[in-house]
Amino acid sequence: MAIELTINGQAVSLDVEPDMPLLWAIRDLAGLTGTKFGCGKALCGACNVHLDGQVMRSCAIPVSAAAGRKVTTIEGLAADGNHPVQVAWRELNVAQCGYCQSGQIMSAVALLERNPNPSDDDIDAAMSGNICRCGTYTRIRQAIHKAAEDRS
């Protein structure tokens, strides 16, 4: 069946199985592979995207539930890849293997939109749903502080 939704500002119509997770639709049908499959059980955060401005697990949301709504993926943060959070991430070399980082960045961007100047505790709470097996947590925290400073 066809589902209409907006991905990164563009209206798209996708021919999907209605019980397909949003993540499948984003990666396999829309061809946006920046969003990663991690656990498939809503536990790790690698698949985080924004739905109507709120950060969510795309592996645990049926694509049908996203019909008529606005999805933002990592590709949609900035056309040139220079969203302040992405810039801070690069400057501090946050990523090690990098697999979880797109989900981390989506959580970080959502946090900064809600709270432009977060404390360490705010960051820990907002990022608690994102797992990094390389243990880049301290650099993630630094990069969020840096992005907050750069934006202000």
Added chain:
Amino acid sequence: MGGWKNYHTPATVEEAIDVLHGYDGRARVIGGGTDLLVETRRGLRRPYEAMVDVSRIAGLNTISQTDDGIVIGCGVTHTEIVNDERIMRHGQCLAESCSVIGGPQVRNVGTLAGNVAHALPAGDGTIGLLALRGEVEIAGASGRRWVPAKDTFIGPGKSVIDRHREVLTRMRFEPAGNGEGSAFHRVMRPQGLCLPIISMAARLKIDGGSITAASISMGPVGPVPWFAEPAAKALVGGPPSQERFEKAVAIVLANVTLRTSKYRATEEYRSAMIRTYLPLILAAAAERAGAAR
């Protein structure tokens, strides 16, 4: 994929009920879907012909304070509950219980109504609502009815709500009056990602230094989330003292069936956590009751 063929997003309760009845048991209600999609994909559920998404029904995605109490619509997410000042003031244990569900991204999608309707023995939001003596509104073809939340659970994952034909539309609880306070705590392994080892909530009303009303809820301590009535009763009629709290603990331990589970905790550990944390939760509720006066 074995999940479902059709997906409906009704705009009204009546439309939701009509659609459900049109499928005659072959459709199921879905809220935020954070458990349902994962369970479906793991093959834990039989396929349905359709899903009926009740998270976007007009008027049911808000929290309001009315003569009936604090009313929470079925589209309200855990995040919205945690951020609501009225719930913080009048039902702090509910805000606390919703704040530990999943991670932030799951709380942005998952709903309290889904947590309650799913009827899992340790649903955190459910435990919080129970201690507030919360009620749920069930809408079906024959109309709507309010039922105490504690009476909706009949087994692990089993609810009196027929999730193929009925919708849990709203939940409500009485706002905290003078001298009332509540608290929640959960013991778990990694923060944010695990099922609870034990979750507990309590609400106390204190008048003239004496407990005049009490409720306690917890899980998993049996097949359903437990409204610990006998233990709560034992608290009433005296001061909020450690001695009194320990009496309640003894009644709880005499009435629960704690299980050893391979991945979570032993029976002994769960029992030790009840002995440790229940008095602390009761003390926190008592302190808040004092502050609310």
